[in-house]
Amino acid sequence: MTIELPDLPYAKEALAPYVSAQTLEFHHDKHHAAYVTNTNKFIAGTELADKSLEEIVRAAAAAPDKKALFNNAGQVWNHNFLWKSMTPNGGGKPSGEIAERIEQDFKGYDAFAEAFSAAAVGQFGSGWAWLVLDGESLKIVGTANADTPLVHGKVPLLTCDVWEHAYYLDYQNRRPDYVKTFLAHLVNWDFANANLAAK
Numbered sequence: 001m002t003i004e005l006p007d008l009p010y011a012k013e014a015l016a017p018y019v020s021a022q023t024l025e026f027h028h029d030k031h032h033a034a035y036v037t038n039t040n041k042f043i044a045g046t047e048l049a050d051k052s053l054e055e056i057v058r059a060a061a062a063a064p065d066k067k068a069l070f071n072n073a074g075q076v077w078n079h080n081f082l083w084k085s086m087t088p089n090g091g092g093k094p095s096g097e098i099a100e101r102i103e104q105d106f107k108g109y110d111a112f113a114e115a116f117s118a119a120a121v122g123q124f125g126s127g128w129a130w131l132v133l134d135g136e137s138l139k140i141v142g143t144a145n146a147d148t149p150l151v152h153g154k155v156p157l158l159t160c161d162v163w164e165h166a167y168y169l170d171y172q173n174r175r176p177d178y179v180k181t182f183l184a185h186l187v188n189w190d191f192a193n194a195n196l197a198a199k
């Protein structure tokens with residue numbers, strides 16, 4: 001099937017002032033769209049042409065000769081997941097099962113936030129910080145470039161994009177401020193809870 005660029009789940013202005021409409025316009029309409037276009041070019045006429053995005057990502061990760069496809073399809077999957085990881089009026093402390101598990105596995109929200117920030121700020125160059133379910137435990141992991149916990153046997157619950165295109169127009173080089181804002185005002189805990197429930 002042709003891989004589609006999903007619409008943002010909110011208006012482009014909806015995350016302002018934390019993420020501007022201009023950032024979302026470039027990030028979704030240009031960067032994310034380009035990964036979709038490239039993925040479709042790579043799969044056209046191949047045995048992957050009628051597969052789902054997740055199947056394409058998994059197949060490309062397992063094939064050494066499909067690195068270029070993985071670099072695009074992984075980015076499509078990660079960005080699809082990213083938009084849902086943020087929400088207007090999001091951020092702050094979680095509720096529901098994810099809150100209980102954060103208490104249990106990180107010894108409290110503050111320790112979680114510190115570890116998530118360290119992973120996001122410390123990811124060298126381009127990549128992602130993730131909250132994942134690894135077996136029965138919540139963990140924080142970083143991935144570089146298009147890499148995704150999906151192909152490492154983990155269940156992604158939440159992600160923060162730390163590529164400069166995610167924040168440079170709004171925060172310039174101040175990645176720590178962007179990550180702090182992501183946790184305080186943007187995190188979609190309902191999405192993380194839904195991912196946990198669906199595992």
Ligand code: MN3
Binds near residue numbers: 031079
């Ligand atoms: Mn991005």
